[in-house]
Amino acid sequence: MFRLIKGQQQPHATLTQLINEGKAGQSYLFYGPAGVGKLATALEFAKIINCKHPDNGADETCSSCHKIDSFSHPDVDLIFPTPKFDVSDEGEYKKKEDQQQVQAYIEQLKLTPYERMPFGKSTAIHIDKIRTIQRKLRYRPNEGNCRVVIIVQAEEMTVQAANAFLKTLEEPPSYAAIILTTTNDSRLLPTIISRCQRVRFNAIPSQIIEEHLIQHYYIETALARISARIANGSMAKAIQLSKTDFIEARKMALDIIDALMKDNLATIRRIAQNFVNNRNEELLKDILDFLAIWFDDVCRYTHGSETISNIDHEDKLQEFLDMYQISDRIIQNIVLLLEESKRMLDGHVHHELVLINTYYELRKRIHSKGIFL
Numbered sequence: 001m002f003r004l005i006k007g008q009q010q011p012h013a014t015l016t017q018l019i020n021e022g023k024a025g026q027s028y029l030f031y032g033p034a035g036v037g038k039l040a041t042a043l044e045f046a047k048i049i050n051c052k053h054p055d056n057g058a059d060e061t062c063s064s065c066h067k068i069d070s071f072s073h074p075d076v077d078l079i080f081p082t083p084k085f086d087v088s089d090e091g092e093y094k095k096k097e098d099q100q101q102v103q104a105y106i107e108q109l110k111l112t113p114y115e116r117m118p119f120g121k122s123t124a125i126h127i128d129k130i131r132t133i134q135r136k137l138r139y140r141p142n143e144g145n146c147r148v149v150i151i152v153q154a155e156e157m158t159v160q161a162a163n164a165f166l167k168t169l170e171e172p173p174s175y176a177a178i179i180l181t182t183t184n185d186s187r188l189l190p191t192i193i194s195r196c197q198r199v200r201f202n203a204i205p206s207q208i209i210e211e212h213l214i215q216h217y218y219i220e221t222a223l224a225r226i227s228a229r230i231a232n233g234s235m236a237k238a239i240q241l242s243k244t245d246f247i248e249a250r251k252m253a254l255d256i257i258d259a260l261m262k263d264n265l266a267t268i269r270r271i272a273q274n275f276v277n278n279r280n281e282e283l284l285k286d287i288l289d290f291l292a293i294w295f296d297d298v299c300r301y302t303h304g305s306e307t308i309s310n311i312d313h314e315d316k317l318q319e320f321l322d323m324y325q326i327s328d329r330i331i332q333n334i335v336l337l338l339e340e341s342k343r344m345l346d347g348h349v350h351h352e353l354v355l356i357n358t359y360y361e362l363r364k365r366i367h368s369k370g371i372f373l
Contacts, residue, residue, distance in 0.1 A: 001048055001057040005040050006212065007204035007235075014199055015045055024049045025146055027169055027178040029154075029193060031185045032201030035236025038181040040113040041201070042150045043068060046076045049177065050144035064144055071106050075144040077133055080105070080152040081123035091132035114236040125157040130164045137168065140175050147176040154180035155187035162189050169195040203233020213238060222312040226250065229309055230289045241286070249283055253290035254313065260363060261323060268359045275351035284351055285342055288358070292338045299331045324366045334365050 001019065002012040011030070018024055024045075030038040047058035047065045050073070058065050067073035082105075085098040093099040101119060108117040133149055141147050151157075157165065169192060172178060178196075185193060209228035212235060213219040219227065219242050227246060231238035252271050259267040274280050297308040301317045310317060341358045345351060 002041060002044055003057060005037050005044060007208040008037050008041060008201055011041065011199045011201050015041070018197075019045075019048060025174055025177050027172055027196045028180065029185065029188075029196035029198045030179060030181045030201060031198060032183070033203055033232075033234055034183045035114055035231075035234035035238075036201045036204050037114075037235065038201050039109075039150070039152055042179045042181060043113060045177070045179065046073075046148040046150070049146050050075065050141075050148070067143075070110065073144065075141040075146070076148045076150070077136060078106075078109075078150050078152065079125060079129050079133060081125050081156040083119055083121040083123055084126060087128050087132070091129070112239070114239055116236075123156065125151065125154070125161050127158060127161040127164055130157070130161045130168075134164070134168055137173055137176055140173075147173070149176065149178045151178075151180045153182065154192075155182045155184045157188075162192065166191055166195075204235055206231070206233070209233075209235055209238045213242060217242060220312075222310065223247075223250075225311070226290070226293055226309045229293055230286065246286070249286035250290050252283075253287045253294065254316070256287070256291060256359065256362075257294060257316070257320065259359065260366060261320060263363075265359075268356055272352040272355045275355060278351045281345055281351060284355060285345060287355075288338045288342050291358075291362075292335050295326075295331050295334045295338075298326060299328055326366060330365055330368060334362060337361050337365070 001016045002008070005012070018026075030042060032038060044058065047060070047068045048054060050064045050068065051058040052062040052064050053059045064073065068076050071078060082102060083098075085102075086094040088094060093102065105117045105119070108115055137147060137149070151165075166189065169178070180188075180192070180196060182188060185198075206225075206228040209231060210221075210224045213224035213227060214221060217224075217239065223242065223246065227238045227241045230241060252274075255267055255271060258264070275284050293309050297310050297317055298320060300308050301314075301321065305311070305314055308314070308317065337358070341354055344354050
């Protein structure tokens with residue numbers, strides 16, 4: 001079961017055991033980091049327990065599986081944070097443009113549950129959506145074996161919505177499975193948590209993310225490997241990186257390495273102009289991540305080139321090592337420096353000054369001759 005979702009063996013084993021024991025119908029809390037497969041697992045869980053021809057998992061070909069894939073199954077409901085839209089008592093959107101926004105969000109989920117379309121406004125899970133679900137849960141399934149309600153980012157429920165939903169969890173119908181997903185369970189009411197079976201999801205190993213990017217997004221091996229390492233176990237983050245300023249951030253990081261090797265402050269000042277008035281904070285964080293990976297590669301390269309991420313810049317790594325004899329201890333110190341630079345961005349420090357200061361601190365360390373041991 002869950003064979004199409006990689007990197008979450010432990011939670012999948014727990015859910016598989018519950019399904020095999022006939023205990024699928026209950027309330028669950030899927031919690032863990034963002035972008036690691038909680039929603040993907042919830043949708044697959046809905047397919048497995050409603051599949052017309054299950055064989056060690058969903059067959060992926062029956063009408064039930066197809067309807068869940070297209071978000072049109074009458075017994076499977078997906079609730080997610082939206083702006084405050086006007087809806088009828090039946091849960092229908094009163095304005096056409098609101099319906100179009102929601103449909104666009106769902107169309108993105110059809111492509112991959114790891115990507116979400118932003119609404120552009122503040123969002124929450126409002127009480128009208130919870131009331132709609134409560135009305136539906138009064139009735140047994142129409143087509144499937146079990147009604148399934150999936151609430152994405154459950155921590156975004158308003159106070160009124162959370163209190164109303166608590167009543168559903170106190171007396172859930174036997175023919176329903178209710179799944180809440182969250183990246184921050186501390187924001188949920190303790191009484192909601194206590195009524196759910198907690199299922200923890202962990203960061204996905206970088207090798208699995210790398211393989212997924214290569215196989216499904218056709219990303220070059222070098223970029224896939226670096227993206228997987230920067231993503232810190234989040235498939236969603238890795239996909240986002242591969243589609244946004246990934247190339248630009250990496251080029252700037254390599255320009256900084258060139259500046260260090262050539263002692264060229266003019267390059268640093270040119271790059272720093274991108275961050276005047278605290279602009280492009282995420283881009284700067286990505287640059288710092290790329291620099292951390294570069295110095296980690298410097299350490300790895302001394303023991304062989306098989307595990308480095310910058311496989312397309314092996315010559316530059318060798319040139320860097322020829323110029324500087326840096327110990328593993330100094331590299332550890334450099335990585336800590338880069339993490340501290342990222343933390344400074346969350347304060348009130350000018351971003352361009354963070355970059356320039358980081359450059360000078362890096363320069364000190366690579367010329368340190370052991371000072372920072």
